Amino acid sequence: xxxxELAERxxxxxxxxxxxxEQRLLAAERSGSGQRRYADNAVGRVKLIQQLYxxxxxxxxxxxxxxxxxTGVAAPEVLAxxxxxxxxxxxxxxxxxxxxxxxxxxxxxxxxxYTTGVPCPPx
Amino acid sequence: xxxxELAERxxxxxxxxxxxxEQRLLAAERSGSGQRRYADNAVGRVKLIQQLYxxxxxxxxxxxxxxxxxTGVAAPEVLAxxxxxxxxxxxxxxxxxxxxxxxxxxxxxxxxxYTTGVPCPPx
DNA sequence: GCTACCTCTGACGTCAACGTCAGGTTTCTA
DNA sequence: TAGAAACCTGACGTTGACGTCAGAGGTAGC
Numbered sequence: 001x002x003x004x005e006l007a008e009r010x011x012x013x014x015x016x017x018x019x020x021x022e023q024r025l026l027a028a029e030r031s032g033s034g035q036r037r038y039a040d041n042a043v044g045r046v047k048l049i050q051q052l053y054x055x056x057x058x059x060x061x062x063x064x065x066x067x068x069x070x071t072g073v074a075a076p077e078v079l080a081x082x083x084x085x086x087x088x089x090x091x092x093x094x095x096x097x098x099x100x101x102x103x104x105x106x107x108x109x110x111x112x113x114y115t116t117g118v119p120c121p122p123x
Numbered sequence: 124x125x126x127x128e129l130a131e132r133x134x135x136x137x138x139x140x141x142x143x144x145e146q147r148l149l150a151a152e153r154s155g156s157g158q159r160r161y162a163d164n165a166v167g168r169v170k171l172i173q174q175l176y177x178x179x180x181x182x183x184x185x186x187x188x189x190x191x192x193x194t195g196v197a198a199p200e201v202l203a204x205x206x207x208x209x210x211x212x213x214x215x216x217x218x219x220x221x222x223x224x225x226x227x228x229x230x231x232x233x234x235x236x237y238t239t240g241v242p243c244p245p246x
Numbered sequence: 247g248c249t250a251c252c253t254c255t256g257a258c259g260t261c262a263a264c265g266t267c268a269g270g271t272t273t274c275t276a
Numbered sequence: 277t278a279g280a281a282a283c284c285t286g287a288c289g290t291t292g293a294c295g296t297c298a299g300a301g302g303t304a305g306c
Contacts, residue, residue: 002273004282014283019264033272035283048225054215055222058262065229074233082233086226089219092177096216099178102171103209106188110197110205125303127252137253142294156302158253181292 003028006038010046017046023059025049025066055089126151129161133169140169146182148172148189178212 007014020026021036026045028036048069052062065082068074074082130137143149144159149168151159171192175185188205191197197205 002283013264015264015266018285023263031272033284035272051218051222051225053263054218068233069225069229072229072232074229079230079233082226082230086223086230089223089226093216093219093223095174095177096212096219099174100209100212100216102174102192103205103212106192106195106197107202107205107209109195110191110202125252136294138294138296141254146293154302156254158302176293 001038001040001042003036003038006042006046009043010050012046012050020046020049024063025059055085056092057085061085124161124163124165126159126161129165129169132166133173135169135173143169143172147186148182178208179215180208184208 001009003014003017007017010017017026021028026042026049028038028042031037049062052065057065061081064078065074065085068078068082124132126137126140130140133140140149140159144151149165149172151161151165154160172185175188180188184204187201188197188208191201191205
C-alpha cells in the first residue's frame with residue numbers, strides 16, 4: 001500500500017510516517033518512481049511504534065528494541081534496557097492511578113459542593 | 124522557606140519553580156529584598172503540579188483546575204473538563220497496560236530465546 | 247567585613263515529534 | 277489526455293517545560 005493508505009489505516013499522519021522512516025523505525029520498498037510501498041504488516045508496526053512513544057520511550061530506544069520485538073531475541077544489554085523501560089512503565093501506571101484518585105476526589109467533592117455552595121470561577 | 128530548599132524538598136529544579144510561578148501555578152511571598160518565600164504547603168502543591176504534568180495535562184488546564192482542587196468546588200464547565208481529563212488518564216492507563224504486556228511478552232520471549240538462540244545485535 | 251553560596255531578572259537555547267509550506271513529479275479517474 | 281489528488285524531497289516552524297548563561301544583588305558563618 002502507499003503512504004496515504006497506511007496513514008489512514010493507522011491514524012497517524014503522513015508526515016509522521018516519513019519521520020519514522022527517517023528514524024529508521026519503519027522501512028519501505030520504493031516503486032520505480034520513488035514512491036514508498038508498504039507491506040500489510042506495516043500497520044502493526046506503526047501501532048507498536050505509537051504505543052512505545054506513548055510510553056515515553058524515545059526513538060533511539062525504540063530503534064534499539066524493535067529488532068528484538070520482531071525476532072524475539074535480545075542481547076543481555078538490550079534485555080536490561082527493556083527491563084528498565086518496563087519498570088518505568090509500571091511506575092507511570094502507578095503514578096497515573098494516584099492522579100486518577102486525586103481527580104476522582106476533586107470531581108466527587110466539587111460535584112457535591114456545587115449543588116450547595118459557591119462555584120469556583122471558571123477561567 | 125526559600126526557593127532552593129523547596130527545590131530540594133520537592134525534587135524539582137529551581138528553574139521549574141520559577142516557571143510554575145510564571146504560569147501562575149505557584150504563588151510566593153517576597154522578602155524585602157525580593158526573594159521568594161514559600162509556606163510549607165508549597166511542597167504539596169508542587170508535587171500535585173508535577174503529578175498533573177505527568178498525566179499530560181497542560182499548564183493552562185492545571186491553572187484552571189487548581190482552585191477547584193484547593194477549594195473543592197467547581198463550576199459546571201470546569202467540572203466537565205475535569206471529567207475529560209479523568210477519562211484521558213483512564214485511557215492512558217489502559218494503553219500503558221497494553222504496552223506493559225507487549226514488553227513482558229518480548230522480555231519473556233527474548234530471555235528464553237537468548238539462552239538457546241542467536242542474539243539480536245545491540246546498537 | 248570577608249567570603250562562599252544563594253537568589254534575582256532577563257533572555258536565549260534545547261529537544262522531540264512532528265506541522266507546514268514550496269516547488270516539482272506520479273498516479274488515478276473521468 | 278486532462279486535471280485532480282496523492283506523492284516526493286528539502287527545509288524551516290512549532291510547542292511545552294524547562295536548561296543555561298550573564299550580570300547584579302542578597303545572606304550567613306566566621
